[in-house]
Amino acid sequence: MNLMKIISSVQKIAEAIESVLKVDVTIVDNHLNRIAATGRYKKNIGEKVNKNSVFGFALRQGESFIIENPRNHDACLKCENIKSCKEYAEVCCPIKVNDQIFGVIGLIAFEEEQRDALIKNKTNLMEFLNRMGDLIASKLLDKQKTDKIKLLARELETVLDSVDRGIIAVDKEGWFLRYNKKAAQLFQIDENRTSRMNIKDLLENLNFSNLVMQNICVKNREFRYKRKHYHFRGVFDANPIVIEGKTFGIVFTFSNISEILNVVNDIATGTIITSFENIIGNSHCLEAVKLEAQKAAKTTSTVLIQGESGTGKELFARAIHFHSNRYRGPFIPINCAAIPEQLLESELFGYEEGAFTGSKKGGKTGKFELANKGTLFLDEIGDMPIHLQTKLLRVLQEYVIEKVGGKEFIPIDVRVIAATNKNLEQKVLEGEFREDLFYRLNVIPLNIPPLRKRKEDIVILVKYLLSKCNRKLGKNIKEIDTYALEILINYDWPGNVRELENTIEYAVNMCSSHVIKDIDLPNRLTNTKKSFKETKIEKIIPIKELEIKEIKKAIEYFGNTKQAIPKAAEALGMSRATLYRKLKEYKIKQS
Numbered sequence: 001m002n003l004m005k006i007i008s009s010v011q012k013i014a015e016a017i018e019s020v021l022k023v024d025v026t027i028v029d030n031h032l033n034r035i036a037a038t039g040r041y042k043k044n045i046g047e048k049v050n051k052n053s054v055f056g057f058a059l060r061q062g063e064s065f066i067i068e069n070p071r072n073h074d075a076c077l078k079c080e081n082i083k084s085c086k087e088y089a090e091v092c093c094p095i096k097v098n099d100q101i102f103g104v105i106g107l108i109a110f111e112e113e114q115r116d117a118l119i120k121n122k123t124n125l126m127e128f129l130n131r132m133g134d135l136i137a138s139k140l141l142d143k144q145k146t147d148k149i150k151l152l153a154r155e156l157e158t159v160l161d162s163v164d165r166g167i168i169a170v171d172k173e174g175w176f177l178r179y180n181k182k183a184a185q186l187f188q189i190d191e192n193r194t195s196r197m198n199i200k201d202l203l204e205n206l207n208f209s210n211l212v213m214q215n216i217c218v219k220n221r222e223f224r225y226k227r228k229h230y231h232f233r234g235v236f237d238a239n240p241i242v243i244e245g246k247t248f249g250i251v252f253t254f255s256n257i258s259e260i261l262n263v264v265n266d267i268a269t270g271t272i273i274t275s276f277e278n279i280i281g282n283s284h285c286l287e288a289v290k291l292e293a294q295k296a297a298k299t300t301s302t303v304l305i306q307g308e309s310g311t312g313k314e315l316f317a318r319a320i321h322f323h324s325n326r327y328r329g330p331f332i333p334i335n336c337a338a339i340p341e342q343l344l345e346s347e348l349f350g351y352e353e354g355a356f357t358g359s360k361k362g363g364k365t366g367k368f369e370l371a372n373k374g375t376l377f378l379d380e381i382g383d384m385p386i387h388l389q390t391k392l393l394r395v396l397q398e399y400v401i402e403k404v405g406g407k408e409f410i411p412i413d414v415r416v417i418a419a420t421n422k423n424l425e426q427k428v429l430e431g432e433f434r435e436d437l438f439y440r441l442n443v444i445p446l447n448i449p450p451l452r453k454r455k456e457d458i459v460i461l462v463k464y465l466l467s468k469c470n471r472k473l474g475k476n477i478k479e480i481d482t483y484a485l486e487i488l489i490n491y492d493w494p495g496n497v498r499e500l501e502n503t504i505e506y507a508v509n510m511c512s513s514h515v516i517k518d519i520d521l522p523n524r525l526t527n528t529k530k531s532f533k534e535t536k537i538e539k540i541i542p543i544k545e546l547e548i549k550e551i552k553k554a555i556e557y558f559g560n561t562k563q564a565i566p567k568a569a570e571a572l573g574m575s576r577a578t579l580y581r582k583l584k585e586y587k588i589k590q591s
């Protein structure tokens with residue numbers, strides 16, 4: 001607390017004292033700053049008075065006193081200005097708050113007459129100055145209180161704005177008292193609007209007066225907020241503001257249902273952020289698909305990813321999502337083949353309470369709704385039953401869903417990425433997949449090549465998967481030996497990268513040294529290697545046969561002239577004599 005904070009009030013009080021008492025007034029704070037003055041010292045406002053002056057003495061003393069004989073009074077003895085002092089009398093009165101001194105009011109007489117008047121009215125004067133001191137002290141306390149209230153209000157505002165739910169406090173007629181940033185964002189409240197807002201305009205079906213009269217709390221009540229270009233589904237709580245049994249207003253807290261679902265989904269599925277760098281492989285064909293996928297990420301069109309099982313279709317779908325402008329929204333995968341046909345519809349679109357026997361209370365939110373503002377990954381779309389294909393096509397055309405047993409259409413904002421390891425074109429030809437849906441999905445087609453067609457990726461994938469498995473299993477396998485690597489390269493990988501990943505995990509588990517060897521690999525791979533060895537042995541050509549073939553080739557190439565023989569011999573890496581001997585031995589005719 002410092003008198004500086006109420007400097008203008010202090011100056012006004014100094015001037016009021018002067019106008020009543022007709023003497024110069026100076027008021028200093030507890031750091032000896034002259035913060036108010038009238039008369040001769042007015043020009044010195046803002047300067048420090050010296051600590052051995054009467055004011056310094058008064059601050060130390062803490063009591064009111066009057067100096068009738070300046071320069072002889074104890075308070076003056078150490079003053080640096082004692083010789084030049086022109087004062088006739090001085091009265092000092094400390095300004096105290098709870099026994100703590102915050103400053104001093106000083107009255108200074110510069111004329112004999114003034115001095116006489118001061119001395120004559122000494123008692124009344126002291127009383128008056130003490131009251132003035134109290135007045136300044138009360139102003140200081142008021143200032144302290146308003147500062148505290150301002151701080152509290154700021155703290156409250158910060159607390160409200162850091163809550164991730166919209167909060168609106170209203171009076172008992174429903175008029176807004178205050179709201180936080182999240183509420184402004186949820187209801188798109190224009191910060192510059194001039195008219196007062198009423199909660200009844202936001203919650204159209206709310207019986208507000210009932211809520212006020214009943215004085216009860218409401219929990220998790222659903223509502224729908226609809227404007228021309230903006231809408232959301234939410235839930236709210238309402239808590240009355242009650243003081244001494246009377247309701248003064250209501251505090252509403254709001255949440256957007258799709259934001260709640262996002263959080264639930266992130267926690268439940270442990271969202272893994274995937275980037276294109278997580279897709280390992282630098283073969284030409286994989287790089288080309290990565291490039292296409294990066295372009296697809298920048299659009300909102302539907303993507304159809306085709307490729308054998310385990311080639312990384314979901315990995316691509318995730319990377320597209322996290323590189324798109326929906327990356328803050330959810331990525332919801334659903335495997336259409338893994339869910340029984342009867343359940344798939346309600347998994348995708350959700351159902352209303354009581355939609356069928358055994359349905360959950362409160363109904364169920366479908367994956368489409370869960371994926372709102374994000375991406376829905378429909379894996380194994382080729383296995384979707386035909387009647388759902390029709391429903392899906394409608395959703396993709398109209399961007400609204402209808403829950404099972406529901407009566408209304410819910411607008412959705414979802415990007416769909418579908419994937420299949422089946423030949424969808426073939427399925428269309430066979431009448432098992434709707435042609436119109438195929439074209440609706442296949443806006444951006446991506447074909448992931450199988451691992452056997454990009455064997456150059458195996459080495460880098462093995463390195464990556466080895467360190468991934470080391471981390472997962474807490475091992476420290478440094479490398480894989482050349483022979484074992486050769487086995488991996490020569491294998492056909494029907495299960496693609498997933499099979500390679502499982503193989504490396506198996507090998508890391510089996511390996512008892514720091515290097516993976518062929519014995520650490522699963523039998524199915526090494527058996528293949530044996531047969532590979534056998535086939536190789538069958539095909540080994542005897543040296544003699546090879547020699548005959550190569551000599552014939554050289555003769556055919558260089559010709560049969562005398563000059564040609566030395567050239568052929570040189571190319572074959574033998575002397576002329578040896579070549580002649582071999583030609584004779586193998587009965588090769590010079591043509």
Ligand SMILES: Nc1ncnc2c1ncn2[C@@H]1O[C@H](COP(=O)(O)OP(=O)(O)OP(=O)(O)O)[C@@H](O)[C@H]1O
Nearest residue numbers: 278279280308309310311312313314315421497498
């Ligand atoms: N290029 C790659 N780099 C790193 N990991 C990969 C790569 N491709 C696939 N994987 C890994 O292989 C496994 C299978 O990948 P994913 O599930 O994406 O394949 P999929 O094609 O969707 O399979 P399915 O058709 O069976 O659903 C995952 O663990 C994935 O991380």
